[in-house]
Amino acid sequence: MVKVVLAYSGGLDTSVILQWIRETYRAEVIAFYADIGQGEDVAQIQKKARATGASKVYVEDLQEEFVRDFVYPMFRASSVYEGQYLLGTSIARPLIAKRQVEIARVEGAHALAHGATGKGNDQVRFELAYAALAPELAVIAPWREWHFKGRRDLLAYAEAHGIPVEASPQRPYSVDRNLLHISYESGVLEDPWREPPKDLFQWTTDPENAPNEPDVVELEFERGDCVGINGERFSPCEVLRRLNQLGAKHGIGRVDMVENRFVGMKSRGVYETPGGTILYVAHRQIESLTLDREVMHLRDQLAPKYAELVYYGFWFSPEREFLQSAIDESQQRVTGTVRLKLYKGNVTVLGRKSPYSLYDASLATMEEDDGSYQQRDAAGFIRIQALRLRTEARMRERKSGSQKEARED
CATH class of the missing domain: 3.40.50.620 (HUPs)
Incomplete structure (x- = not known):
């Protein structure tokens, strides 16, 4: 057989x-x-x-x-x-x-x-x-x-x-659930104008009915991974499980979207991703403190491609593994703590700190600084950056003048 x-x-x-x-x-x-x-x-x-x-x-x-x-x-x-x-x-x-x-x-x-x-x-x-x-x-x-x-x-x-x-x-939805999310498709959701029924959502509280008191949570990161919550260390699975509980309580992580499937059609999907939404926001915040500007901007150019590879099914592909190696290298100093407020469907950032912080208050201050940044230097910087813009403006001016003379003749 x-x-x-x-x-x-x-x-x-x-x-x-x-x-x-x-x-x-x-x-x-x-x-x-x-x-x-x-x-x-x-x-x-x-x-x-x-x-x-x-x-x-x-x-x-x-x-x-x-x-x-x-x-x-x-x-x-x-x-x-x-x-x-x-x-x-x-x-x-x-x-x-x-x-x-x-x-x-x-x-x-x-x-x-x-x-x-x-x-x-x-x-x-x-x-x-x-x-x-x-x-x-x-x-x-x-x-x-x-x-x-x-x-x-x-x-x-x-x-x-x-x-x-x-x-x-009566309830013909296609539902997929795991530790990261719940997805809903088909049935009444096939009309993208129709609001999802209230009884559709199985996980998260309706933000309108979420608690009137927020929760403040501190997430600890090491090399880009969340390893602790409020000073207590947990395994990755337990981190996500606990954040799911907090996020679901406050109605966080609901998404209703029309997306482009790999096979070429648009489809409407409704998602609940409570803990994942909290993790995503927190990770971006600790990166904002610890990643070099050019590294962050380059990674942000690669992120949509990485997402596309995952969505399309190319996890076990050489290009995804190549991107993963570069991304993991960028995360070596993405370590620190992010403080968040969870309230009625929103994740609000309250603070972030890191032993690898690239933020220098003596440089960023609007008050008197330590003299390491000379404001007059910015004039030359701007002149150099504007050089090509001035050159193009002069060219347009000459071109416009020539055309005007031609019309007058």
């Missing part, structure tokens, strides 16, 4: 896919569930996969690896896709694919399978990772093969085969 390892979530799509692969390919299906902070009952997931026909079920806690080896390197790059999306789903896929490949090799599997739609980004992310890590394995992508037209067809199939699912025609 063909042996297939399926990236299994226990949701509507992969529950139907598990049964469909067994029927269509007469295959033995091994289900792999990666626990990256979905908050689900893993024992129930395992039981459900068995009941749906999986020959074996792997359920693995990858939360620490997820934050340490994927989320933190990405946050060191200060990467945001199209100015809004903190890449919560995108960054999870390479980790799931990596472990899926490892299981396939242990089990002697012939193929890898995923539940990504043929219209979306995840199919690309999974399959580019498979290609980089296990080019010899076949790939089964049911959404590109079967006759089902949409999620309503899947619900009907699940009902016919006795497969329990949480989705329903």
